[in-house]
Amino acid sequence: MEGDIYSSFGNGGHVDGKVLQTFQKSFVQVQDILDQNRLLINEINQNHESKIPDNLSRNVGLIKELNNNIRRVADLYADLSSSFTRSMEASSEGDSAGMYEPDGKASQKRIRSG
Numbered sequence: 001m002e003g004d005i006y007s008s009f010g011n012g013g014h015v016d017g018k019v020l021q022t023f024q025k026s027f028v029q030v031q032d033i034l035d036q037n038r039l040l041i042n043e044i045n046q047n048h049e050s051k052i053p054d055n056l057s058r059n060v061g062l063i064k065e066l067n068n069n070i071r072r073v074a075d076l077y078a079d080l081s082s083s084f085t086r087s088m089e090a091s092s093e094g095d096s097a098g099m100y101e102p103d104g105k106a107s108q109k110r111i112r113s114g
Contacts, residue, residue: 019087026080031078033069039068 044062047055 016087019083022083023080026076026083030073030076033073037066037069040069 026106040062044059044066047059051054
């Protein structure tokens with residue numbers, strides 16, 4: 001299924017291999033962090049259910065680690081979004097023929113034939 005996503009980007013010819021490689025690397029990083037979060041959550045739950053004071057105090061550090069991981073995932077997605085936007089803008093600069101002004105608003109310019 002992942003191959004379908006990447007190949008659909010490539011079919012339009014707008015996204016080059018380097019961009020796809022960056023996306024794939026970021027998605028792998030996100031998945032690794034999410035897998036780690038699943039393990040952290042399981043350990044936090046077990047410690048909580050045990051009601052052992054040492055385990056409960058250990059949860060403080062585990063929850064901080066979980067929060068940092070969530071922050072990292074949010075940052076990775078923000079970076080992905082920015083990268084994707086930049087790559088789409090760069091690939092469409094020649095295609096738009098002045099359809100958008102530098103401020104992002106649509107212009108009324110038309111391309112004359114002949």
